Amino acid sequence: xxxxxxxxxxxxxxxxxxxxxxxxxxxxxxxxxxxxxxxxxxxxxxxxxxxxxxxxxxxxxxxxxxxxxxxxxxxxxxxxxxxxxxxxxxxxxxxxxxxxxxxxxxxxxxxxxxxxxxxxxxxxxxxxxxxxxxxxxxxxxxxxxxxxxxxxxxxxxxxxxxxxxxxxxxxxxxxxxxxxxxxxxxxxxxxxxxxxxxxxxxxxxxxxxxxxxxxxxxxxxxxxxxxxxxxxxxxxxxxxxxxxxxxxxxxxxxxxxxxxxxxxxxxxxxxxxxxxxxxxxxxxxxxxxxxxxxxxxxxxxxxxxxxxxxxxxxxxxxxxxxxxxxxxxxxxxxxxx
Amino acid sequence: xxxxxxxxxxxxxxxxxxxxxxxxxxxxxxxxxxxxxxxxxxxxxxxxxxxxxxxxxxxxxxxxxxxxxxxxxxxxxxxxxxxxxxxxxxxxxxxxxxxxxxxxxxxxxxxxxxxxxxxxxxxxxxxxxxxxxxxxxxxxxxxxxxxxxxxxxxxxxxxxxxxxxxxxxxxxxxxxxxxxxxxxxxxxxxxxxxxxxxxxxxxxxxxxxxxxxxxxxxxxxxxxxxxxxxxxxxxxxxxxxxxxxxxxxxxxxxxxxxxxxxxxxxxxxxxxxxxxxxxxxxxxxxxxxxxxxxxxxxxxxxxxxxxxxxxxxxxxxxxxxxxxxxxxxxxxxxxxx
Numbered sequence: 001x002x003x004x005x006x007x008x009x010x011x012x013x014x015x016x017x018x019x020x021x022x023x024x025x026x027x028x029x030x031x032x033x034x035x036x037x038x039x040x041x042x043x044x045x046x047x048x049x050x051x052x053x054x055x056x057x058x059x060x061x062x063x064x065x066x067x068x069x070x071x072x073x074x075x076x077x078x079x080x081x082x083x084x085x086x087x088x089x090x091x092x093x094x095x096x097x098x099x100x101x102x103x104x105x106x107x108x109x110x111x112x113x114x115x116x117x118x119x120x121x122x123x124x125x126x127x128x129x130x131x132x133x134x135x136x137x138x139x140x141x142x143x144x145x146x147x148x149x150x151x152x153x154x155x156x157x158x159x160x161x162x163x164x165x166x167x168x169x170x171x172x173x174x175x176x177x178x179x180x181x182x183x184x185x186x187x188x189x190x191x192x193x194x195x196x197x198x199x200x201x202x203x204x205x206x207x208x209x210x211x212x213x214x215x216x217x218x219x220x221x222x223x224x225x226x227x228x229x230x231x232x233x234x235x236x237x238x239x240x241x242x243x244x245x246x247x248x249x250x251x252x253x254x255x256x257x258x259x260x261x262x263x264x265x266x267x268x269x270x271x272x273x274x275x276x277x278x279x280x281x282x283x284x285x286x287x288x289x290x291x292x293x294x295x296x297x298x299x300x301x302x303x304x305x306x307x308x309x310x311x312x313x314x315x316x317x318x319x320x321x322x323x324x325x326x327x328x329x330x331x332x333x334x335x336x337x
Numbered sequence: 338x339x340x341x342x343x344x345x346x347x348x349x350x351x352x353x354x355x356x357x358x359x360x361x362x363x364x365x366x367x368x369x370x371x372x373x374x375x376x377x378x379x380x381x382x383x384x385x386x387x388x389x390x391x392x393x394x395x396x397x398x399x400x401x402x403x404x405x406x407x408x409x410x411x412x413x414x415x416x417x418x419x420x421x422x423x424x425x426x427x428x429x430x431x432x433x434x435x436x437x438x439x440x441x442x443x444x445x446x447x448x449x450x451x452x453x454x455x456x457x458x459x460x461x462x463x464x465x466x467x468x469x470x471x472x473x474x475x476x477x478x479x480x481x482x483x484x485x486x487x488x489x490x491x492x493x494x495x496x497x498x499x500x501x502x503x504x505x506x507x508x509x510x511x512x513x514x515x516x517x518x519x520x521x522x523x524x525x526x527x528x529x530x531x532x533x534x535x536x537x538x539x540x541x542x543x544x545x546x547x548x549x550x551x552x553x554x555x556x557x558x559x560x561x562x563x564x565x566x567x568x569x570x571x572x573x574x575x576x577x578x579x580x581x582x583x584x585x586x587x588x589x590x591x592x593x594x595x596x597x598x599x600x601x602x603x604x605x606x607x608x609x610x611x612x613x614x615x616x617x618x619x620x621x622x623x624x625x626x627x628x629x630x631x632x633x634x635x636x637x638x639x640x641x642x643x644x645x646x647x648x649x650x651x652x653x654x655x656x657x658x659x660x661x662x663x664x665x666x667x668x669x670x671x672x673x674x
Contacts, residue, residue: 212570213574236549242582247470
């Protein structure tokens, strides 16, 4: 299997991202096609004593789509960017999957333009995997592909999220819930109210509304559905809450000798904390519903986060997820759902 | 000063809430009028050796509005509830402020029906104060009063949030931002796009979009504006992130003798963590824009959270916030803002 890694356009320098790609290749038997500036990638591979060849190859790209670029225009005008060239390589079956920590909007727009949508899918959605205390992740979809949704789009998100949970995460008959601000049926805004009806009418195991304060501690469901604006707000807020605690701990431990000793004794606990809750170990959100395996890594991805994202692409490709989604959509549409 | 405390309808039993009211009264020279079941309140006051009198008095109520009650119908039909009777007492100037940990929707609907809106205010909004690492809170408005908003409502939220930040939190010329999913002007959904225009056209110190992942660690602004659905999702997600870390710490500390010793040494740090980030110390969100001081406490409020909420009501009343909001609205409307 061969995965393309876009090493430009993330917040981390290409070297950090390339190291992640190399680590992923060494961990599993996956080949990496690095897309980006030829000289930069060559120099990094030489520095870390890796040879260019079938295992590590380069797709040279002379342009970069930055975080600040307006997505649709960038994809149209920067045809020589690592992002666009990478998606073309995926479309042309030169690779089995595509991973980028770059401009999310541009990855979404570029994927829809270049790869097209799967049959029956109205709106592709980004599925984030969040760590929970139970050890099993929770899937949240959509976390940013669609900022303005209609109720009917939620059913597609739920269906794709359920297929992903089942095929890639091994969850049997995933339980689906709608992210809202109260558990009662009437709680939420108008969009959610009508989305609830659509989800209830589907063949999915829909259990109702769920609130965001206990998802990680109690993991009441397997898949949480929301529109992309709300999902992205939710995701960043969770990240903000976690980083507030860890930053406060770090600051106050460093300010006291006694606490420093305590922290040394507690090191195994802090390691569990980092392993369980860091996005580095849980990053890599597939864009579901496009005709190809596309994984969006966190913009601030370091090498470990990239390694995780490549693993997500590998597992999603191995599970043949897109075939399953297409089959499920056909069944759902045939039943009039 | 006299504050009414609704002791029914929260998730905690009345006794816990009454203890919070008593603690608040002992801390500052505020009188408490407890609204709820007469026998229950009498029994609790006797048990904790407090006398009924001018300091602690009772407004008997025979009905309770529960969390599951549909807000508008509950307010209309349960006229003998502690929530409705309490708001009537506030309207009739028997008290200077009203605090409830009950059904948020019912408090909002009841307040609008009973007290009315301040002149010029289209939509009252709930202003939550979030703790940050800097030690100074950040105000988020609206966190749940309005789940479906128009762009023009955001300006009112911003104006009320700024007045609250200035008058109650002592922040000079508060910086306002719009909660979104990217800092660039174009990022966000349609509602946010147009809300941005409204905020930019106002006389406020509007600095643009802000994302949720660094609000508590970096505190880039003083007031964050959003619609009530998104604000409530944000708030509960932050709470979820924080509680995931603390629950994981607790569980793993208890599982290891070595970590337990470490935790003892780190106790002062954990105390700072609890003091800085717990909602108990930062709870109590005023409903701004209604003609009276109404403070909504967290549904799961314990005694300490209630004590904090009563202090919020006291400070808001002392600052004469509603007069300031009315004046500011007049100025804004006169300038065509």
